Amino acid sequence: MIGPFLHPFARPAATEFIDIVAGEGAVVTDARGRRYVDAMASLWYCNLGHGRTEIADAVAAQMRTLAAFHTFEKFTNPPAEQLCALVAELAPVPDARVFLTSSGSEAVDSAIKLARLAHAVSGNPQRRLIVSRRPSYHGVTYGGMAATGLPPNQEHFGPMLPDVVQVPHDDLAAAEALFAERGDEVAAVLAEPVIGAGGVHPPVPGYLEGLRALCDEHGAYLVLDEVICAFGRLGTWWGAERYGVRPDLATFAKAVTSGYLPLGGVVVGGAVRAALESDPDLVLRHGHTYSGHPSACAAGVAALGITRREGLLDRAVKIGERLSAGLRSLAEDGHVAGVRGDGAIWAAALHDDLSAPAVRDGMLERGVIPRPIGTSTIAFCPPLVISDAEVDQCVTALEEAVVAARRQRS
Numbered sequence: 309m310i311g312p313f314l315h316p317f318a319r320p321a322a323t324e325f326i327d328i329v330a331g332e333g334a335v336v337t338d339a340r341g342r343r344y345v346d347a348m349a350s351l352w353y354c355n356l357g358h359g360r361t362e363i364a365d366a367v368a369a370q371m372r373t374l375a376a377f378h379t380f381e382k383f384t385n386p387p388a389e390q391l392c393a394l395v396a397e398l399a400p401v402p403d404a405r406v407f408l409t410s411s412g413s414e415a416v417d418s419a420i421k422l423a424r425l426a427h428a429v430s431g432n433p434q435r436r437l438i439v440s441r442r443p444s445y446h447g448v449t450y451g452g453m454a455a456t457g458l459p460p461n462q463e464h465f466g467p468m469l470p471d472v473v474q475v476p477h478d479d480l481a482a483a484e485a486l487f488a489e490r491g492d493e494v495a496a497v498l499a500e501p502v503i504g505a506g507g508v509h510p511p512v513p514g515y516l517e518g519l520r521a522l523c524d525e526h527g528a529y530l531v532l533d534e535v536i537c538a539f540g541r542l543g544t545w546w547g548a549e550r551y552g553v554r555p556d557l558a559t560f561a562k563a564v565t566s567g568y569l570p571l572g573g574v575v576v577g578g579a580v581r582a583a584l585e586s587d588p589d590l591v592l593r594h595g596h597t598y599s600g601h602p603s604a605c606a607a608g609v610a611a612l613g614i615t616r617r618e619g620l621l622d623r624a625v626k627i628g629e630r631l632s633a634g635l636r637s638l639a640e641d642g643h644v645a646g647v648r649g650d651g652a653i654w655a656a657a658l659h660d661d662l663s664a665p666a667v668r669d670g671m672l673e674r675g676v677i678p679r680p681i682g683t684s685t686i687a688f689c690p691p692l693v694i695s696d697a698e699v700d701q702c703v704t705a706l707e708e709a710v711v712a713a714r715r716q717r718s
């Protein structure tokens with residue numbers, strides 16, 4: 309029977325769901341008592357693993373003191389101030405300020421609006437063009453969706469936001485050609501350090517540096533969409549650090565609270581700051597009811613504290629080494645066609661005779677939850693507390709699911 313919950317990114321006609329009821333570390337449990345290794349940190353976010361009472365306690369304490377109060381105009385609150393100070397201190401740019409949202413999509417929309425606003429108040433209102441990449445994933449609001457380089461996610465939702473164009477994710481010459489033609493219209497280039505939901509594609513060497521140089525040459529801002537990469541996924545606090553590229557704006561969400569409460573934001577670097585602060589009478593007419601929500605920010609402060617204290621950035625590197633070595637051995641044995649990734653985010657490319665959702669289903673039967681992307685990619689983005697044995701279980705489940713799917717076909 310179709311239930312009342314209309315699920316996101318699911319068939320509206322679907323009737324069967326796996327009812328996840330509990331989680332501890334890198335393992336979640338369903339209503340039938342089946343245990344699964346969460347090989348995706350839920351949806352690329354639960355870096356600290358499940359069941360962290362320290363975060364629950366921090367949020368409960370905040371809720372008992374002041375659960376919520378808005379931050380528009382004259383108001384602020386201690387957790388929002390504390391979180392912004394922490395994120396600014398960790399930020400990949402000096403003298404950053406931090407704008408807060410409740411999701412990655414809102415963060416991307418905010419970055420687009422801040423970039424256009426900063427150009428407009430600097431006397432360049434013609435700089436409206438947003439350049440993003442194909443494939444890429446930047447969310448589902450109209451700004452984030454228009455920037456997303458996955459055409460199926462835009463189908464039937466048009467018209468898209470105007471003045472947003474895409475270039476191939478790995479072809480710097482295409483970006484150069486676009487800048488040569490329309491460089492004085494570009495407000496910002498939007499790029500994920502490692503493309504995540506678009507299929508797990510690390511940047512080709514020199515690509516992000518090339519975007520930075522183009523932005524500098526033509527007076528555009530570089531926005532790094534760090535919604536997946538920030539806060540440890542690549543063994544660094546930011547993808548910007550991993551690849552040595554300085555953004556003007558950087559979006560974040562997900563791991564800032566490890567998903568314990570919804571929270572996102574935008575790191576605002578010097579150039580954009582200077583533009584916004586230049587006119588003391590300018591009002592930033594943008595913000596969300598829950599921007600700076602004190603309980604969500606308390607979760608963020610606790611989560612970033614744990615990330616730092618437990619040395620999870622170093623652990624990300626170790627997890628990635630073990631996971632990628634396991635996946636590469638499957639490629640050498642011919643079970644998968646290829647392996648790509650960086651840090652603790654990896655994907656296996658399947659051979660053409662297999663479908664990713666079917667392989668995912670086989671892995672679920674074997675107690676592992678990966679994420680299929682399109683028809684030929686199986687993604688892994690595990691909590692940074694996953695054990696070596698659980699990493700090995702992910703690789704074995706993929707191997708067995710591939711072998712079983714092949715057997716079924718023959």
Ligand SMILES: Cc1ncc(COP(=O)(O)O)c(C=O)c1O
Nearest residue numbers: 411412413445446447533535536
């Ligand atoms: C790089 C990137 N940007 C934006 C988003 C959108 O975030 P949200 O789903 O929180 O709106 C995501 C979500 O996966 C993402 O990976």
